[in-house]
Amino acid sequence: MEAVQTVENFAPRVLAWFDVHGRKDLPWQKDKTPYRVWISEIMLQQTQVTTVIPYYEKFMSSFPDVYALASAKQDDVLAHWSGLGYYARARNMHKAATMLVDEFDGEFPKTVEGVCELPGIGRSTASAILSISRGVQSAILDGNVKRVLARFHAIPNWPGEKKTENRMWGVAESYMPEIRCGEYTQAMMDLGATLCTRSKPKCHVCPLSEDCAGLASGEPTTFPISKPKKAAKPIKTAQFVVLQSDGKVLLEKRPASGIWGGLWSLPEFAHDASIVLEAEQRFQCGIQSVMALSSFRHTFSHYHLDIIPSLVTVKEAVGVHETEKYQWFSVDDAFTLGLPAPVRSILESVEKGDTLLL
Template identity: 80%
Template sequence: MEVVNTVENFAPRVLAWFDLHGRKNLPWQKNKTPYRVWISEIMLQQTQVATVIPYYEKFMESFPDVYALANAKQDDVLAHWSGLGYYARARNMHKAANMLVDELDGEFPASVEGVCELPGIGRSTASAILSISRDVQAAILDGNVKRVLARFHAIATWPGEKKTENTMWDIAGYYMPNQRCGEYTQAMMDLGATLCTRSKPKCHECPLMDDCAGFATAEPTQFPISKPKKAAKPVKSAQFVVLKSSSKVLLEKRPASGIWGGLWSLPEFDSDASIILEAEQRFQCDTESVTVLSPFRHTFSHYHLDIAPSLISIANGVSFCVDESDKYRWFSMDESLELGLPAPVRRILESVERGDTLLI
């Protein structure tokens, strides 16, 4: 598709701005390799830079290269991911690391198409990996770049529509220079993250302002066009139980797929269940006391989950619930908090450890 209404000096202006104002000291910008850039790009999906930095640094200490990641247990990888959310990202990274080691001698493919064959990597992420680490001329179209281009050209349709997305890929490719490709990719990310922000863009600091069609409308924040609204998110509910015996708590390994796949979690009950009766029947235990913890809401991308947690102290030790399937296992509180846990489960366990409970 032919790109129209473009400007010829787009990339030089972006690069000149980057030379003066771009971010150049982020952890993944040092010793740039495909592996290091890959980990950062996956972590930065749906997650702010400030949040990612400590996770990235700890992850690199434990898994400094693709071989270390491939040889790690998935539980260890998930433990390092605990709190970042969207845990399929971590599971796919572990699978991709094994593919790279087993099939490609630890080397990333040379083409965008080849990198896209790895689990969890799409076109934009593959392009970012290769352009930033190897200076390959491959345009990206992440959220920041979409926002910059949609505003610059005042694109009046939602970028999630296939036709609009294809047009934006054409524009991104048109502006991609044939030199300093990695720096240009980083510059476009930085421009969107620091100037062309969602709600309060700093238009008068932007090197593209004079030719920006969105700025010319006097309402640049109307671009990109928002996704058509859906109905309100449904609300689900569940009861989580901290089953405690002495200093140990019982955790349940989640199935490999689905929400929180592969993570350790708390036993879950239907919201209308009698937790004492069901816990005693399910786990063949004798209840000593029940403490109701403060309820809270956890929000996923597609629904809200209202969680009602409870703490049940039991009398007959930790000899039960450990079977050959290893679905249930007893952990000390310190051990449990080192595992890969869903964020709301970690919140509950930390609350119990602090003694922040509501006794009913």
């Protein structure tokens, strides 16, 4: 990759556009403390703004500052995250809050390097937190900014390559102005999110179109170059059992690490296991009825999971002894817990059906 030639007046044009068209009324743009910006930045990773807003508002209502978050139980934090996915983000956030309270008196470090020491925070997120909340001159390189820069300079390499990414960091830093750093950071995010989009960029109203090499090529959506294709994702299959008795369901606490770490889930059986035999053996309970529910596919980053759910009614709940791993919950109480999205979907479909859960 050849050296990228930067363009004069890049930042002023971006800021002038932001002054007129930028987003300024999002919940996390009010009272821009490091804590509030941090929560928004973590939630916005892999998640659309419209999805994040209600989660953010509820989260901030329950955990208005780092002390409230640090003192909360992880189950409560995960419950507020239920449905957002990528639950390691919430676990790391809780750990980071504890570190901030225990080691930094509740204050964020003043440098990007210092903020990067916190769990779940990388260079770009740390820069966003400090530039937006404190005006620190530190560039970001999130997905939106990568797309803007890769397209503007028609960079002929996949930005995920380390060598290419390092050069793009250099470009991002060269454009970072000395003043209005926080506004510029927000402007670059907005530019990528609202104009320089993946499939239908609005080049005719972009403040950078005059010098955009991607637009000049005639095929701006070619950039950024796509990640080289991998082999098709593997497919796994599992049975999820809604074990119910006396209007309650049995939930299983997932291990702290791994998929859905720390969340409450439904008991999971091998795809070829006999539900009756497995349930009676595992839980020492008499099965009264078994009802097959609609199967569906849930996709993770590395594989597809085909879920075969069943509704199993047992004669008495007393045969299943509650432990830290297994506990009975009313349906209403279950919905207040941290649940994986497919588990929540299964329980919602059961609740709406003609079952004992009504």
